Amino acid sequence: MTPTTNSRALEISTPSDREICMTRVFNAPRRLVFDAYTKPELLTRWMGVMPGWSWVVCDIDLRVGGGFRYLWRGPDDFEMGMRGTYLEVTPPHRIVSTEQFDEKWYEGECVETVTLEETDGRTTLIMLLRYDNQEVRDSVLQSPAASGMEAGFSNLDALLRTLER
């Protein structure tokens, strides 16, 4: 379906049942990618600006212990927000932060690690999302969307093909 030969293709993998990893190559040096990720005036130009959606709040306090707050407004005035705290800030290489949506897609917290590797003026962005499910590990009904997402990405397609027959 989606061609994977394109070097700019978004790759999504699941290194463990608690993690999701997204990889994407950009044709730009990493300091620019880092800026685009961390400066509100740049971030608001690409993240979450789907048709019908606009930014309401984009606050970034880029330091360890500092926080960020994003809020978008979509069709029918539906609002989607998220917030988090920076755990590590190493420009232009690495950002580690917690993140949580206002609307809880999953139980507990998610730790996001963004790593930027530069080769010949091109930047590979690796975004690792690690979901916390210590408390809910044995309780299937409460296990986070993350573990289901693993099932989703690796098995749901196959399963749906079975169902369509």
Place this chain on the structure above:
Amino acid sequence: MHNTTLTSPQLDAIFAALADPTRRAILSRLASGDASVNELAQPFDMSQPAISKHLKVLEGAGLISRGQDAQRRPRRLEPKPLAVANEWLERYRKHWEGNYERLDALLEELKTAETPKRRNTRGKKT
């Protein structure tokens, strides 16, 4: 985006239900036709209570329902929630693909903005 009626707890329940390989196998089995608990238990080499536990999770997530036959109480696949969950995952992927395409465009712009400075040092202006 024609179906956004599932709440996030419902999505959580679906994804949690799908996270288990046995439950995915049960769904695949039910895709080929309704089956009683006994019939479902056989291929999995599991006790009936163990299977019932899985069925309860699937039922709680709305992925299966019970048929009319009071004797067999056959389980039936409800494909709609699965399709909605898949749609949600597709949206997630599309969301990020869209984000990164806009980021591509922005980065091109930032690179272009930097280029004239270098040209100026060579005394060339456009």
